[in-house]
Amino acid sequence: MDVIAEHRLEVHYPDGMVVSVCLRVGRAKPHSNGDYVCPVQAEGLRLWQGPKEFWGVGSFHALIIGIRFLHNMLSVEVENGAKLHWEGGCNLSSCRIYSELSQ
Numbered sequence: 068m069d070v071i072a073e074h075r076l077e078v079h080y081p082d083g084m085v086v087s088v089c090l091r092v093g094r095a096k097p098h099s100n101g102d103y104v105c106p107v108q109a110e111g112l113r114l115w116q117g118p119k120e121f122w123g124v125g126s127f128h129a130l131i132i133g134i135r136f137l138h139n140m141l142s143v144e145v146e147n148g149a150k151l152h153w154e155g156g157c158n159l160s161s162c163r164i165y166s167e168l169s170q
Contacts, residue, residue, distance in 0.1 A: 068091065068093035068106045068108065068118060069093055069094040069096075070091050070092070070093055070094075071092055071093065071094050072091070072092040073089065073090065073091050073092075074089070074090045075087065075088065075089050075090075075154040076088050076090075076151055076152060076153060076154055077151075077152040077153070077154055078111065078112065078144060078149050078150070078151060078152075079149065079150040079151075079152060080113070080148065080149050081147075081148035081149070086111045086112075086113075087111055087154070088109065088110065088111035088112055089108075089109070089110045089111060090107075090108070090109050090137050091107065091108040091109075091117075091118075092105070092106075092107050092130070092133055092134060092137070093105060093106035093107065093108075093118075093133075095123070095126035095127075095129040095130045095133075096126075097126075098122070102122050102123065102124060102129070103122070103123050103124070103125055103126045103128065103129040104120045104121065104122050104123075104129055105120065105121050105123065105126070105129035105130045105132065105133040106118050106119070106120045106121075106133070107119055107120075107121065107133040107134070107136060107137055109137060109140060112140060112141075112144060113144065114140055114143055114144055114147075115140050119136070121133040121136060
């Protein structure tokens with residue numbers, strides 16, 4: 068996979084387990100049938116581990132479908148009680164990631 072974006076986070080599960088998760092999005096590439104395919108990968112989630120390829124009408128469409136899938140997997144983990152944290156421990160729901168930019 069030709070990785071174009073990667074994000075690392077910690078998932079804190081309700082049973083007390085904390086795992087490192089790495090999400091990756093690959094470059095969408097044309098397929099011989101005329102569509103595009105975009106690979107995504109997750110390492111560390113309980114619900115799903117990749118890689119998986121998503122098809123779209125164009126490169127942007129395939130990319131958005133792949134990213135939406137990763138978002139949906141994280142959303143289901145949260146619905147099941149998991150808490151998402153930036154790598155290093157800051158809770159994503161309360162972390163001010165742009166505080167340095169606004170000063």
